[in-house]
Amino acid sequence: MIEVRDLLVRYGERTVARVPELDVRAGECVAIVGESGSGKTTTLLSLLRLTEGAHVSGTVRLFGVDVLRAPERRLRELRGARVALVMQSPQAALSPTTRLGVLMRRALRLHGVANASAVTEEALRGVMLDPAILRRYPHEISGGQAQRFAIALAVALGAEAILADEPTSALDVTVQAEVVGVLRRLREERGLALLLVSHDLALVSTIADRVLVMKDGEVVEAGPAAEVLARPSHPYTRELLEALP
């Protein structure tokens, strides 16, 4: 469903990310691991063509759509409806003056989802949120709630893949587990494809099937999660592992 070949993202002369190959199939979870500034977030955003001012080349196919060459309108049908993004800072990612319910309603109407209120209710239940949250503003909810709401948006819209950018790093440890739990369950129950960007190897080891390790914009190691984490071949991966508590 996600298929990346020879992706190259540059800002001016500077190469920020180079990914030769990346595939995520339904029900699979792939993690991109690396320190901040290693180009993982840029990679993620370029998959939806959301990198502003960057020059992106190569091929990205999402559900058969050639993302880098498709017209904007075609992409907009894809975004949200089939591939959703979950961002790092949960509250900043929600418009401060829009009630959550309004955002949900607008998004569902945009993609022509029928039976909006039933769909919304079910999606909220799926992420363990009370429907009362729909009347709240982003600053009135917790970070964990905001993150689960972002996931609920994706579920309600019927997304088949979620791109998550450090979905837990801004959260407390207990809340982190909640969010990871939700993601894992969605993947098992709905066969959701998950592309996760994280610097948190502990998180990655509990959920990812395969891992890409990035450093300074380059993929230094890739393979099944168990293998990479157990027998890292690149010194940088070893470094990351050793940094674990």
Add this chain to the structure above:
Amino acid sequence: MRDRLGLFGAALITVIVLAAVLAPWLAPYPADAPDPANNLLPPGAEHWFGTDYAGRDVLTRVLYGGRTSLVIVVAVLTVSATAGVILGVVAGYAGGWLRDVIMRVTDVFLAFPALLLSLALAVVLQPSVTTVIVAIAVTWWPWYARLAASVAASIATRPYVDAARCLGVPAPLIVVRHVLPNSLTPVLVQVSLDAGGVILTAAALSYLGLGAQEPTAEWGLMVQQSQSLFTTNWWVVTFPGLAIMLTAFAFNLLGEGLRDALDPRRVVK
């Protein structure tokens, strides 16, 4: 300054300043030589902008009017920025009751729309160019005081200033070394943004008869004196008005360009 509009403003300012400075050499006629026999001539080869009710060359008077306007702008901004920055830096750096007093006084001045306070002041003073300068400067300094105070307050808490204070560097020296230079950029941006407003306020005061008096060439005054002739002799009102607009336009473009390029918010942070 990559901004094309800002560059255009800068170029326009250069032309206007040059035209005003070189007016005595550029102007085709003497600034004040009434020639009643040739009054109200339409624009033509002899008089590009025509002549006014007294037969004076409008182009010449527009050029000389630029001198009056620039003198006013420079004087107002120098006086108000200097006074405002001094008070603001004192308030921001010293803090405490001194800051409260200064800031409350600026609040009071800022409670008047600038043009209104200038107008009230200009009414009680004798109409002249100096009056215009005083009246506008009095209403303009609080903006600089407020700006400088916020910059100074933020700089006063920086580690290197703290360090200097701990080392026993006297306050005036800290202000001169660290606080003033850091306030300069935002103040300069503000000055360039305000120049257009000063031009417009000065023109308005003169238009109301509170500023420059005959035979001084001043754009607002020129409009006032000929306004009844607008229908019959369009050029006597049109050209001075265009001059005001273009000058204010150029200053505003330049100010915005500078602001975007230097972004005072970044400095204030």
Add this chain to the structure above:
Amino acid sequence: MPRYVARRLGQALLVVAGVVVLTFAIMRMVPGDPAVAFAGPKATPAQLAEARERFGLDDPLWVQLWNYVRDLATGDWGTSLRTRQAVLDDLYVAFPASLELVGTALVIAVVAGIPVGVLAARHKRRLPDLGVRATSVLAVSVPVFWLALAVQTVFAGRLDWFPVAGEYDLTLDTTSPLTLWTNITIVDALITGNWPIFTSTLEHLVLPALVVAAYPTGVVAQLTRAALIEESGQDHARLERSLGFGETAILTRFALRPALNPVLSLIALVFAYAIVNGFLVEAVFNWPGLGRYAVQAISYRDTPAIAGVTLLVAMVYVLANLLVDLLQRVVDPRVRLR
């Protein structure tokens, strides 16, 4: 919230007190003897003494200030040297007319300025944006008295599309007299169903209101553009993009409301500026508001009248700022937290 309101009110009162003192100071700066100004140049010494007595000019300054404050508080804002009427009565008639003009102009500014700002933000750094920016800077750079003269000459004089001056056709006062409720002609005409005066006022309003609107429209458009561009660079805009919303939808449905906050607070500033800018326009279009009153007072050196106008407008300005500060908390839920 109540504590904030109380503190903000206290602040406003302090400023008003300062405004009164400053106005008093300016009025005492008048060169020459106010008694002479009142009694006339040919007054006898006895008349002069009487005038001095009447204005309390021989009292110490602080007594004069105290008397001034007391008079203001009891509704005695002095007597106009020109109209020989109580200044407050003159203002009571003139202010509604100014409100009518400036209010209409601000409605135009908001209705025109915000969409124009959205358009510019939507096409950031492309031709429409450049055009909007250049035009709005031009709008704030044009001398308003000159624009008023030009518009009047062309659209009322040459083309004869609109009336040249005045608030409405005064002959209508005999054929369909207006019942006053608010003193704002167009509102009174509307609520009493006085259509002849209503349409006549509307016709008379068009040109001066457009001229007064030039400056606020430019400011509103520029600020809307800047606020929208800032807002559309925020994280939440990225999420909205990732949900499939287009740029126009993001600007108008998500970014506009938070962006309106700075625009709103600007309206208070612009409101006061527009009233004073309107003075010059009123003078040109002979609009019976504060501006015409002030301009006539200027040529007469009518200081009590000028002081009255100054005080009134400054107070309105303080009030407008206060209202906006409080309103902002309604528009932007984030501000309530602070």
